[in-house]
Amino acid sequence: MTRWNAPVASGPLKAVVELPGSKSMTNRALILAAQAAEPSVLRGALRSRDTLLMAAALRALGVGVDDEGTDWRVTPAPPSAPAAVDCGLSGNVMRFVPPLAARAAGPVSFDGDPHARVRPMGPLLEALRALGVAVADGRRGLLPFTLAGTGAVEGGRVTIDASGSSQLVSGLLLSAPGYARGIEVRHEGPPVPSAPHLEMTVRMLRDAGAEVETGDDVWRVAPGPLRGGEYVIEPDLSNAAQFLAAAVVTGGSVTVRNWPSATVQPGDRLRELLPLMGGEAELSGGDLTVRGTGRIRGIDADLSDAPEVAQVLAMVAALADGPSRFTGIAHIRGHETDRLAALVAEITRLGGDAEELPDGLVIRPRPLHGGVFHTYDDHRMVMAAATLGLAVPGVEVENPGTVGKTLPEFLDLWTNMLEQ
Template identity: 55%
Template sequence: MTSQPVQTDHLAADTPLWAAPSTARAVDATVEVPGSKSLTNRLLVLAALADGPGVLRGALRSRDADLMIAALRALGIEITEGDEPSTLHVRPGRLHGDVSIDCGLAGTVMRFVPPIAALADGAVHLDGDEGARVRPMGPVLDALRGLEVGIDDDGRGLLPFTVAGTGHVTGGSVDVDASGSSQFVSGLLLAGARFDDGLTLRHVGDTLPSRPHIDMTVETLRAAGVAVTVSDDEWRVEPGPITARDVRVEPDLSNAAPFLAAALVVGGTVRIPGWPTSSTQPGAQLPEILTRMGATASLEGGVLTVTGTGTVHGIDADLHAVGELAPNIAALAALADSPSHLRGISHLRGHETDRLAALENEINGLGGRCTQTEDGLVVEPAALHGGTFRTYHDHRMATSAAILGLRVPGVEVENVATTAKTLPDFPQMWVDMLGSR
C-alpha cells in the first residue's frame, strides 16, 4: 500500500518536542482514567434532546467534549458546570438556527450534530479544522437528504456545509453506507426519536466497523426510555420522548490502553479503578487482547489489574470492531518478540489522519518493520532507535509514541498536546505512572 498520512496545520518551527520517558524499572501504578469521550458526547446529545433538565457526572472535559458542549450551546441548549467541571447540568430548549458551529477535528461533533441541526429553526453552518475537511461526511448528509432535509455542501460530502433546519424532521426510512465509520449510524439514531415518524435505518455497505460503538448508542437510547429494535444491519427508533436523567459516565476504557500497555513493555503492574463488569466500549476488550500479548489480567472490586514481565508477544488479531485500539496495539507489536498481523482496520484510513499510513511511516522511521496490507498492518520484530515521531494531530498516535519510548531512548514526540482531545493531562499522567513505585 502507498497511501500517505495527512499532516495538516503544521506546527511552528519552535514548537518543542516531548521527550518520551524511557525506563528499565518495572512499573507499579494506579491510574485514574477520566470519563469516556464516546459516552460523554452521546449522553450530551440525549440530554440536549430530552424532556427535561438532566445531569452528567464524571463527564470527560477535553477538546472533543468541549466542542460538543459549544455546539449544543450555539443551538440554544443551556449547559452549566456543577461543583466541578466534570459535572454538567443540561437544560433543553428550542433549537435555534442561523448559527455557525466549529467541529474541530471531532468525529462525534461533525457526525452527531447535523441530525440535531435539522431540528433547528434555521440554517446551521458547520466547519472544522483543516484535517476535518477531508474526513468523509457524505453518508450522513445523503441520509438527511433522503429524509427531505436541505443540505448545501456543493456536492462534496465534506465540511464545510450548511443544514437547512426547519424545526422538525418527518423521519421515515433511509439507507446508509457506514463502511467508513459507525458514527454515520450513531449520529442519526441519537436524533431519531425526535423525528415525527421516528427512524428506520439500514446499513447497506460491505462492512460495518466499530460495531460496539453502535451498540453503545443503542444502549444509551434505551436507558433514556427510547424504544429501539435491532435486526442484523437495520435499526428502528420509535418516535417519542427522551427521558431526562442524572447519569454517571463510565471511565474511557480505550484511554486506559497506553497505561496498561506499559505493564507489558517494562514489566510490573498497572491498575485502573472504576472498570465496569460489562461495557459496550471497545476498550472492554483490552484485557483479552493484552493477555494474548503476554499479560495477566484480573478484575476485582471494580479495579482492573494488568501485570506484565517486560516481554511482549506478537498477535494475529481482527480489530475490526475495536479499531481505536489499533494504534496502541501496533506500538506494542513493534516491541514484540514475534510478528503481528492486525486485520480488519482499513477504515482507520479515514480517521484524524490515515492511521495505517501514519503508523507505517513513524514506526519505520524508528527502525521498525511495519507494512500496510489491504485491511491492516503487519509488524515484525526489529531493533528500534530514537528519533522524531510525528502525530499528525492524532491523539492515539501520540500515546503510541509514548509506549514505544518506554523501551526506546530518544523518542521525541511532535505535538503531544494533541492528546488533549481525550486525555487533557496525558504527559503528566504518564510521568506520574512511571514515578509511582
C-alpha cells in the same frame, strides 16, 4: 511544547492510574440530554477538546450546557437557528450534531479543522437529504456544509453505507426520537466497524426512554419523548490502552481504577488482547490490573470492534518477539489522520518493519532507535509514541498537546505512573 522526550522506564512499573470519563459516553449523553423533557446531570463527564466542542455546538443551537467541573448540567431546548458549529477534529460533533440541527428553523453551518474537511460525511448528508433536509455542500460529502432546516424532520427510512464509521449510524439514531416518524436506518456495504459504539448508542437511547429495535444491519427508533435525569459516565477504557500496555512493555504491573464489570466500551477488549501479547489481566474489586511477564508476543488480531487501541498495540507489537498482523481497521485511514499510513511511516522511521494491508497492517519486529515521532495532530499517535518510548531511548514526540482532544491530563498521568 512542540516536542516531548518520551521517558524511558527505569525498570518494571508498579503503578495505579485513575482515568477521566469516556468521551463517547459524554458526547452521547450531551446529545440525548439536549432533547430530553427535563434537565439532566452528567456525573463524571470528560472535559476535553472534543466534549467542549460538543457542548459549544449545543449552546450554539440554544441548549443550555453548564460544563464547570466534572458534573455537567444540561437544560434542553429545541434547536434554534441561525447557528454556526465548529466541529474541530471531532467525528462525534460532525456526525452527531447535524441530525439534531436539522430540526432547527433556519440555516446551521458546519466547519472544522483542516483535516476534518477530508473525513467522510457523504453517507450522513445523503441520508439527511433523503429525510427531506436541504443540504448545501457542493455535493462533496465533506465539511464545510450548511443545513437549511424548516423546524421539523419527518423521518422515515434511509439506506446508507456506514462502512466508513459507525458514527454515521449513531448520529441518525441519537436524534431520531425527535423526528415525526422516527427513523429506520439500513446499512448496505462492507461491515460497519466499531460495533460496541453502536451498542453504546442503542443502550443509552433505551436508558433515556427511547424505543429501539435492531436487526441485521438495520436499526429502528420510534418517535417519542426522552427522559432527563442523571447520566453516570464510565472511565474512558480506550484511553487505558497505553497505561495497561506499559505493564507488558516493562514487565511490571499497572492497575486502572473503577473498571466496569460490564460495559459496551470497545476498550474492554484490552482484557483479552494484552494477555495474548504476553501479559496477564485480572479484574478484581472494580479495578483492572495487567502484569507483564517479561515476554512480548506477536499476535494476529481483528480489531474491527476496537480500532481505538490499534496504535498502542502496534507499538507493543514493534517490541515483540515475533510478527503481528492487525486487520479489520481499513476505516482508520479516515480518522484524525490516515492512521495506517502514519503507523507504517513512524515505525519505519525508527528502524522497524511495518507494511500496510488493505484492511490493516503487518509489523515485523526489528531493533529500534530513537528519533522524532510525528503525530499528525492525532492524540492516539502521541499515546502510542509514549508507549514505545518506555523501551526505546530518544523518542521525541511531536506536538504532545494534541492529547487535549480526549485526555488533556495525559502527560501528567504518564509522568505520575512512572514515578510511583
